[in-house]
Amino acid sequence: MAQAQAAATSVTLTVNGESKTLDVAPWETLLDVLRERLHLTGAKKGCDQGQCGACTVLVDGRRVNSCLQLAVMRDGCEITTIEGLGEPASLHAMQAAFVKHDAFQCGYCTPGQICSAVGMIREGHAETAEEIRELMSGNLCRCGAYTNIVEAIEEVLAERNAPKLEAAE
Amino acid sequence: MNRFSYLRASSVSEAVAAVAGDPAARFIAGGTNLVDLMKYDVEKPGRLVDITRLPLNAIEETADGGLKIGALVPNSDLAYDQRVRRDYPLLSSAILAGASAQLRNAATTGGNLLQRTRCYYFYDVATPCNKREPGSGCSAIGGATRIHAILGASDSCIATHPSDMCVALAALEAVVHVQGPKGDRTIPIADFHRLPGDTPETDNTLEHGEMVTAVELPAPRFGAHHTYLKLRDRLSYAFALVSIAAAVELDGDVIGEVRVALGGVAHKPWRDADAEGALKGALPSSSAFADFADRLLSGAKGQGENDFKVELAKRAIVRALGQAAAGTPQVQSVKQVN
Ligand SMILES: Cc1cc2nc3c(=O)[nH]c(=O)nc-3n(C[C@H](O)[C@H](O)[C@H](O)COP(=O)(O)OP(=O)(O)OC[C@H]3O[C@@H](n4cnc5c(N)ncnc54)[C@H](O)[C@@H]3O)c2cc1C
Ligand code: SF4
Ligand code: FES
Ligand code: FES
Numbered sequence: 001m002a003q004a005q006a007a008a009t010s011v012t013l014t015v016n017g018e019s020k021t022l023d024v025a026p027w028e029t030l031l032d033v034l035r036e037r038l039h040l041t042g043a044k045k046g047c048d049q050g051q052c053g054a055c056t057v058l059v060d061g062r063r064v065n066s067c068l069q070l071a072v073m074r075d076g077c078e079i080t081t082i083e084g085l086g087e088p089a090s091l092h093a094m095q096a097a098f099v100k101h102d103a104f105q106c107g108y109c110t111p112g113q114i115c116s117a118v119g120m121i122r123e124g125h126a127e128t129a130e131e132i133r134e135l136m137s138g139n140l141c142r143c144g145a146y147t148n149i150v151e152a153i154e155e156v157l158a159e160r161n162a163p164k165l166e167a168a169e
Numbered sequence: 170m171n172r173f174s175y176l177r178a179s180s181v182s183e184a185v186a187a188v189a190g191d192p193a194a195r196f197i198a199g200g201t202n203l204v205d206l207m208k209y210d211v212e213k214p215g216r217l218v219d220i221t222r223l224p225l226n227a228i229e230e231t232a233d234g235g236l237k238i239g240a241l242v243p244n245s246d247l248a249y250d251q252r253v254r255r256d257y258p259l260l261s262s263a264i265l266a267g268a269s270a271q272l273r274n275a276a277t278t279g280g281n282l283l284q285r286t287r288c289y290y291f292y293d294v295a296t297p298c299n300k301r302e303p304g305s306g307c308s309a310i311g312g313a314t315r316i317h318a319i320l321g322a323s324d325s326c327i328a329t330h331p332s333d334m335c336v337a338l339a340a341l342e343a344v345v346h347v348q349g350p351k352g353d354r355t356i357p358i359a360d361f362h363r364l365p366g367d368t369p370e371t372d373n374t375l376e377h378g379e380m381v382t383a384v385e386l387p388a389p390r391f392g393a394h395h396t397y398l399k400l401r402d403r404l405s406y407a408f409a410l411v412s413i414a415a416a417v418e419l420d421g422d423v424i425g426e427v428r429v430a431l432g433g434v435a436h437k438p439w440r441d442a443d444a445e446g447a448l449k450g451a452l453p454s455s456s457a458f459a460d461f462a463d464r465l466l467s468g469a470k471g472q473g474e475n476d477f478k479v480e481l482a483k484r485a486i487v488r489a490l491g492q493a494a495a496g497t498p499q500v501q502s503v504k505q506v507n
Contacts, residue, residue, distance in 0.1 A: 009175065025172075026173060026174065026175035026217065027170040027171075027172065027173065027207075029204070048208060049205050049208065050201055050205055050271075050272055053269065053271060056271055062274045063270065063271045063274060064271050064272075064274050064275045065201070065271045065272060065275070068199075068200055068201045068204045068205060068272075068275065069200060069204075069275070070175075070197075070200060070204060070217075072175055072219075073177075073197070073200065073219050073221060075177075116270070116271065119270070119271075119274075120270060123245075123249075123270070125249065128502075130502045130503065131502045133405075133502070134405055134501060134502035135270050135502075136270075137269055137270075137404075137405035137406040138268070138269020138270050138271045138272065138406055139269075
């Protein structure tokens with residue numbers, strides 16, 4: 001059945017594994033709902049126009065710019081933000097690699113970079129540094145930490161590929 | 170963003186009826202263009218009709234050996250589809266040259282066709298723009314025109330269509346399937362987008378309420394003899410200044426069928442069938458390609474700041490045809506142009 005609403009409508013999002021039901025207005029973006037309503041301030045608002053990638057989160061496992069998503073349209077989806085990837089005591093491999101390689105300076109772009117890198121590895125189209133650079137181009141870093149970002153991602157990719165290579169031998 | 174009502178459509182006919190019956194209603198798919206424009210108050214729909222739950226996300230083989238791509242297939246899924254990579258690598262490459270991986274995950278085939286110009290003045294509601302507000306004037310003429318048209322422009326509008334995907338679709342002679350309040354129809358890609366003339370507010374030949382349901386590709390040809398060459402102000406995640414989709418059939422040593430579509434230079438992907446025909450039978454060489462480029466750009470006119478695009482386009486065409494003829498297409502992660 002179709003539903004038409006002018007005002008708030010109830011949506012259910014699974015955010016970092018937890019089911020959240022809340023009323024959203026049709027014009028609320030997923031980024032604003034995550035930050036302002038669910039207080040998950042990891043995803044950042046850099047440009048609010050799809051031009052920087054700071055707001056990148058995973059929706060049903062795919063990386064997207066949450067600033068251009070209307071929350072009402074994502075009813076029923078699974079959302080993973082940087083908070084859901086890992087915690088200080090149990091970092092995700094990508095978070096640990098960013099720390100190890102000093103892949104940030106101010107840190108503003110970092111949650112988006114890490115979510116994007118995790119999404120990219122899942123997509124499975126990046127092998128070389130050139131391909132990583134191209135497929136990470138949707139994440140800008142004003143501090144210019146790109147060299148170290150690529151190194152961090154290369155390390156995680158290599159770790160992921162290592163068992164595969166051994167298995168092939 | 171303005172306030173609007175929201176309808177999640179459960180069938181194509183319901184979506185079509187909801188938009189057709191309300192001049193202020195718009196379809197929304199990936200939202201990557203529409204939501205952006207709404208934030209600038211360029212688009213102020215009274216109602217959004219969400220089509221993303223409709224069953225239009227399959228890529229199917231057609232009876233005549235082509236592919237039918239559902240309007241909701243995400244740009245990334247289309248670019249990485251095994252059949253598309255094998256049989257239509259030009260399309261895959263053009264899509265991967267556009268936007269970013271995140272945007273391609275959200276953007277849809279239908280939405281990409283219908284994305285609007287990136288003209289700075291179109292986005293800036295403080296400046297006159299005939300496309301945004303018919304009759305108000307064109308601020309780009311005599312202004313900042315780096316990204317503007319050199320072909321097919323008018324005194325009313327010099328905007329370009331920004332899509333990369335559509336440039337490849339033009340070269341591949343795709344057909345757009347549409348469902349509207351008056352029924353179904355198909356539109357060849359060449360007739361889908363239009364030139365601005367004195368009605369630049371109209372980007373294409375769809376009527377209000379008509380929905381793109383699919384894009385059909387004819388049976389594949391050209392094999393490895395293709396390329397998508399995109400030149401822009403930075404090496405990735407930027408719109409084209411000039412882009413070339415080229416595909417060549419070789420008939421022994423000489424050129425058979427040729428297709429060249431240009432992006433970033435006009436209000437629609439630009440092709441010239443006469444120029445393509447004249448290249449038939451020639452030996453592939455830089456001079457033959459340069460003659461072709463001269464002919465294709467013969468009506469080109471810069472707007473001042475973008476005068477350079479005429480020469481840039483010519484040189485890019487020579488490179489692109491060279492790559493296509495040699496069967497060495499540009500790889501989008503490789504930034505050097507050979
Ligand atoms: C920062 C940035 C950089 C970009 N760079 C590039 C680039 O380099 N190259 C490039 O090609 N593109 C680029 N894009 C544009 C991107 O490709 C488009 O935004 C996207 O393809 C639009 O698809 P969508 O599904 O999100 O459309 P939406 O935003 O949902 O819709 C766009 C328009 O299409 C209409 N619509 C959608 N689906 C249908 C349908 N089935 N039938 C009828 N009408 C429909 C909507 O009503 C709306 O008017 C960029 C975008 C951004 C934000
Ligand atoms: S070029 Fe077209 S879109 Fe740009 S300001 Fe002029 S009328 Fe508007
Ligand atoms: S805040 Fe979403 S891309 Fe910049
Ligand atoms: S670390 Fe400062 S913007 Fe990337």
